[in-house]
Amino acid sequence: MTRATQAIVVTLIGAVVLRLALFGGYLDYVRAWTRIPLIICGVMLVGSSIVTALRRPRDDGHDRPRVAWLLVLPVFVVFIVQPPSLGSYVAEHQSDQPPPKRDVTLPQATDGKPMRLQIFEFIETAAYNSASLVDRPVRLVGFVSYDDDGNWYITRLSITCCAADAVSSRVQVVGKPAPPRDTWIDLVGTWVDPHVANTAKVKPQIQVRTMRTISKPQEPYES
Amino acid sequence: MSTSSQPDADALPAGAGKATSSYGRFGQADVVAALVLAAIVAGPVLGRFFTAPAFQTWCTMFVAIVLQAVPFLVLGVVLAALVSEFLTEPLLKRVLPRHPLAAVPAAGLAGMALPGCECASVPIAASLLRNGAVPAAAFTFLLAGPAINPVVLVATSMAFPGRPEFVLARFAASLLASLVVGWLWALRGHTVPLRMSERHGGHHHAGEAGGTGGGGWPRVRTFVSEARHEFVHTGGFLIIGAGIAASVNTFLPRDVLTTLGSHQILSVLVMAGFAFVVAMCSEADAFVAASLTAFSDVARLAFLVVGPAVDVKLVTLHAGHFGRRFAVVFAPVVFLVAVGSAALVGGLLL
Numbered sequence A: 001m002t003r004a005t006q007a008i009v010v011t012l013i014g015a016v017v018l019r020l021a022l023f024g025g026y027l028d029y030v031r032a033w034t035r036i037p038l039i040i041c042g043v044m045l046v047g048s049s050i051v052t053a054l055r056r057p058r059d060d061g062h063d064r065p066r067v068a069w070l071l072v073l074p075v076f077v078v079f080i081v082q083p084p085s086l087g088s089y090v091a092e093h094q095s096d097q098p099p100p101k102r103d104v105t106l107p108q109a110t111d112g113k114p115m116r117l118q119i120f121e122f123i124e125t126a127a128y129n130s131a132s133l134v135d136r137p138v139r140l141v142g143f144v145s146y147d148d149d150g151n152w153y154i155t156r157l158s159i160t161c162c163a164a165d166a167v168s169s170r171v172q173v174v175g176k177p178a179p180p181r182d183t184w185i186d187l188v189g190t191w192v193d194p195h196v197a198n199t200a201k202v203k204p205q206i207q208v209r210t211m212r213t214i215s216k217p218q219e220p221y222e223s
Numbered sequence B: 001m002s003t004s005s006q007p008d009a010d011a012l013p014a015g016a017g018k019a020t021s022s023y024g025r026f027g028q029a030d031v032v033a034a035l036v037l038a039a040i041v042a043g044p045v046l047g048r049f050f051t052a053p054a055f056q057t058w059c060t061m062f063v064a065i066v067l068q069a070v071p072f073l074v075l076g077v078v079l080a081a082l083v084s085e086f087l088t089e090p091l092l093k094r095v096l097p098r099h100p101l102a103a104v105p106a107a108g109l110a111g112m113a114l115p116g117c118e119c120a121s122v123p124i125a126a127s128l129l130r131n132g133a134v135p136a137a138a139f140t141f142l143l144a145g146p147a148i149n150p151v152v153l154v155a156t157s158m159a160f161p162g163r164p165e166f167v168l169a170r171f172a173a174s175l176l177a178s179l180v181v182g183w184l185w186a187l188r189g190h191t192v193p194l195r196m197s198e199r200h201g202g203h204h205h206a207g208e209a210g211g212t213g214g215g216g217w218p219r220v221r222t223f224v225s226e227a228r229h230e231f232v233h234t235g236g237f238l239i240i241g242a243g244i245a246a247s248v249n250t251f252l253p254r255d256v257l258t259t260l261g262s263h264q265i266l267s268v269l270v271m272a273g274f275a276f277v278v279a280m281c282s283e284a285d286a287f288v289a290a291s292l293t294a295f296s297d298v299a300r301l302a303f304l305v306v307g308p309a310v311d312v313k314l315v316t317l318h319a320g321h322f323g324r325r326f327a328v329v330f331a332p333v334v335f336l337v338a339v340g341s342a343a344l345v346g347g348l349l350l
Helices: A003-022 A032-053 A066-081 A088-092 A119-128 B006-011 B013-017 B028-049 B053-086 B089-095 B100-113 B118-130 B135-148 B150-159 B164-191 B202-211 B216-251 B254-259 B264-278 B285-291 B297-309 B312-322 B324-349
Strands: A138-146 A152-158 A167-174 A184-191 A205-214
Touching: A003 A032, A003 A066, A003 B028, A003 B053, A003 B216, A032 B053, A032 B216, A066 B028, A066 B053, A066 B216, A088 A138, A088 A152, A088 A167, A088 B053, A119 A138, A119 A152, A119 A167, A138 A167, A138 A205, A167 B285, B053 B118, B053 B216, B100 B135, B100 B164, B118 B135, B118 B216, B118 B312, B135 B150, B135 B164, B135 B297, B150 B164, B150 B285, B164 B297, B164 B324, B216 B264, B216 B312, B264 B285, B264 B297, B264 B324, B285 B297, B297 B324, B312 B324
Parallel strands: A167 A205
Antiparallel strands: A138 A152, A138 A184, A152 A167, A184 A205
C-alpha cells in the first residue's frame, strides 16, 4: 500500500466515522456517549491525511502493510449495505433469560396516566416486584418479534458498548393480532398476573389496551 | 471477505517499493478512489441485494465493533507514538527496574493507568518493546492494562451491584495472570521467536530531524505519519478480529452455552472459550457475564479474566505486531494461565 493510498483509506475511515457521528447513524451501532470521541477521531483521521498531503513524496518502501487493505471493508459495508439497527433476528436467536435479581421499586402512580417503562424495567419489575404492576397501565415502546409457537412480543435490545453485545428483552403481547416483524410499536397495556408465587419463573405478558405503529426511534437500543 | 481490489493492490506497490512515488501518476491510489466513488454512487442501488436478515445482522455487528474500537484505537496509537517519542530507551531503563523479575510487577501495576480496552494496549506494548523494554514487562503491561484499569473495574461493579468481591476477584485474578505470564516470559521467553512488525520508515526521519536539531513542523509530520501507519496496521488486524467476533455473535445461539452451564468444571472452560471467540470489549464483558445467570460465579470470573487477556481479535493483533510464531505460543499460554488464575482466585474469593 503506497502512502497516498494509505492516506485515502484513512481519510475514508475518518469520513465514515464523521458521517455516522454527525448525522445520527452511529446510534444504530454504539452508545450515545461515543459521539464526541468519534467526532474527534474522525477529524484526527481526516486531518492526518491533510498533513501527509502537504509533505513531499518520499521513499514508500517500508510503508505498505498488506493487512491495511482490510480497512476499506467497513467503508464499503457502510456505503453499500447500510446495515440497519439490530432487530428481530437477534431477539429470536437469543433465549429469554430471567433477569438477574435486583431490588425494583416503581415511582408512585400519579394521575392514572400510563407509566412509561423501558422493556427491561417491566420484565425486572414483573419478576421481583410484581405487586406494583397489578392493574397499573404501563406504556412500552419496541419492535415486534415472534417465537416458534406463534406468539408475538414487544421487544427491545440493550447494548453496553456496541451492537455486538446486544441483549434482548421482550414481553409477550396478548389481545391484538401481530403486526409484521420489526414494526415499531408504542403500546399501553397492563401486566397479566399469572397468579403464582414466584413470578420470576414466568415469562411476562402484557394485555394491550391501545397500540399504534411508530417510526423507529432515534435511539433504537435501551441501555 | 477479501476486497476485489486486492490483485491491483498487490501488483502496484512493487513499483512503489523502488522508491518511485505514486504521486502524480495514475496508480494504486486512483484505483482505490475510483472504486470507493463507485461504491458511494452505486451503494443505494446495490444495497437492495443485501437484505437477508442474518447478513444484515452480521454487517451491523461488524460496523459496530469497528466503530466502537476506533476511538480506543486512535487513543492507543497516539499514546504509542508518544511513548516512542518521549519514553526513550535511556528513560525507560531508569524508570523500569533493571531485573526482569522485578520489572514485571512494576509493569503490571502500570497497566492500571491505561485508560481504555485491549485495542489500545497492543500498539502501546509494541512501542514499549521497540524502545527497549524487557519483553516480559511489555507483555505484562499488555495483559494487565485492559483488565484492571479503573474504567473496567467501575463497569464491573455496575454489572454486579452489591457484589464488591466480584470486582476484587477480577482485579486479583487478572493481575495474577498477567504477572505469571510475565514471569514465565522472563524465564523462558527467549525460546519463543519474537518478530516485531517493521518499524515505520518515518522513524528514521525522526532520527535525522533529531540529529540536526530539527523540531517543530517536521517533527509533527513524523509523529502524525508514525501514528497513522500504526493505525492502518493495527486497524487492519482489528478488522479480521471484528469479522470473526461478528460471525460468532450472529450465528452462535446463546442457548447452546446455557445448556452447558450446569457442569462445574465444564462450565468454567465453556465460559473461558466463549470469552475467547466472542472477543468482547473489556468494558462490556461484565454486563454480559452478569446476564449469563446459568453459570457459576467462578465460570463467569473465568470469562472476565480470559476475555481481556486473549481472544480472537487479540490473537490477530498479536500476530500482526509480534509475529505469527509468537502468537501461536503466547495465546494458549495466556489462556491456560488466565483460566487457572480465575479458578484459584474464584475459589478463594467467590
